[in-house]
Amino acid sequence: MADPIRIDKDALRFCEEVLKTPGGENLLRCFACGTCTASCPVRETDERYNPRRIIRMVLLGMKNEVLRSDFIWLCSTCYTCSERCPQGVHLTSIMRALKNIAVREGIIPPSFRMQAKAIREMGKLYEIEDFDNKKRARMGLPELEKKCPDLEALISQGKLKDIRRATLP
Ligand code: SF4
Ligand code: SF4
Incomplete structure (x- = not known):
């Protein structure tokens, strides 16, 4: 069984970093409805790709797992999720922000x-x-x-x- 997820200071710092990036402001509004995942064209080609899961992992401060995930690099910036999110979460901008943070941390495919x-x-x-x-x-x-x-x-x-x-x- 996996270890419990601990939300420590580092986890909160990562979540705050994403919240502060342009487009990240509405992150805390996500109520995990899954509309983004159901609309995502990349998800259609690979079921492992799950934008809702990425948002959830960011909210839990799972920095290492998020930044080392292939998924953030697969986002094709099509904006479908941002258009359809009922809570106004700008997921496309969040994906871009995550890529930028990964580059700053030296994590680049x-x-x-x-x-x-x-x-x-x-x-x-x-x-x-x-x-x-x-x-x-x-x-x-x-x-x-x-x-x-x-x-x-x-x-x-x-x-x-x-x-x-x-x-x-
Ligand atoms: S569509 Fe919006 S509210 Fe629903 S899971 Fe995706 S980001 Fe969260
Ligand atoms: S912007 Fe990225 S995450 Fe959103 S629907 Fe398009 S490919 Fe999927």
Whole structure:
């Protein structure tokens, strides 16, 4: 049998952190009706995905379990749950907040690390090949830059800290 869940100071701190993030304000209104789970398209493809359970785990302060859950990264940000929640819980924003907290804690799935690295190095997810620009030239379109100097400048000024953090080993 699983151990009882203890709501200690750390658990309360985590719950408060989520409550303070934009969109997290209505978290305590959740009455566990399950409308979010019943509406979620990701849930249709994988029954283990359960937004209501994530909300419940946040309310119980289960920080480690929530931040290490694959589920927060599977959310496709479709907003269906936020639209349908009868209590005005902005679940989509909460999922985004949880991802941001996970990044700050250094908990990032390898595939997202690769995406962050590509954005940091090129300013885009896919590399621009010579072939792409030759094709664009044939169509009369301007050349695309392979790097993004504006992004590099922002990162060197110490901005976009989450991108930097996500690309650390
Ligand atoms: S739909 Fe809203 S109130 Fe119902 S379980 Fe989901 S978050 Fe809670
Ligand atoms: S926003 Fe995320 S959690 Fe909400 S219904 Fe869409 S995929 Fe599911």
